[in-house]
Amino acid sequence: MKIKRSERLIDITHYLLEHPHTLVSLTFFSKRYESAKSSISEDLTIVKKTFIERGIGILETVPGAAGGARYIPKMKEEDIKGIIQELCDELNHSERLLPGGYVYLSDMLGQPDWLRKIGRVIASFYMDKKIDAVMTVATKGVPIAQAVATYLNVPFVIVRRDSKVTEGSTVSINYVSGSSSQRVEKMELSRRSLKRGSRVLIVDDFLKGGGTVNGMKSLIEEFDAELVGATVIAENIYQGVRSIDNYTALLKVKSVDVESRTIQVVPGNFVASL
């Protein structure tokens, strides 16, 4: 069905936003709108320019007969910093203080708007790192992994701390969990989850001693896969020596005073790595 350019521009934009990191051919759009490829190319030029000016992302255009366009949800640095400051402002409230210096995050991990923002920020940072899969550990990391994986348009895999028959045969490793007073814990991942050589991004909600992220690093090695990076929403205060140092955190819990019930959450090292 032939439609006007203004309608094509809206539908093209909607389609590209729904299919990030996916090359959509000129032929596809030409058939979809019964329009000449030259008209579609002009449409994509308009969309590409607007995406950059409005901070919506990058539209990569591939020339030639098999050419097309690929939407990359790249964010402007100031927009990323703005979201990180919003997160700080949201967490800097005493009622979020939990025993052991933890900060209550679970409400935010259930809110689509926060997950969209967090997913986009992290996916934007890794947009050109050729990620094959996002990995996290059940439970609180799961919505974060899904949000990031959606913007990267890759699968996410869930590591479990308990065994489930529904996972089939698994690879398991033992790790020292700093959060549970140096207790040795187990985590496992279904053998079907990850192909050898996969490039993996680890995400999680919190990092304290770093044992959990370190455990997932060990699992990635067991699959002969490659760790591309590890990013958490917040790193907590930790008195001991962390078992991992190469990670980024959107936020850092700088200070917690249980007596006066005050908490100070500031931007983490993620900002410096932008």
Ligand SMILES: O=P(O)(O)OC[C@H]1C[C@H](OP(=O)(O)OP(=O)(O)O)[C@H](O)[C@@H]1O
């Ligand atoms: O850096 P570490 O010292 O290893 O601690 C960070 C772990 C602990 C906590 O998980 P839990 O609250 O134990 O588990 P769940 O996510 O299932 O709530 C958090 O979600 C990270 O995964």
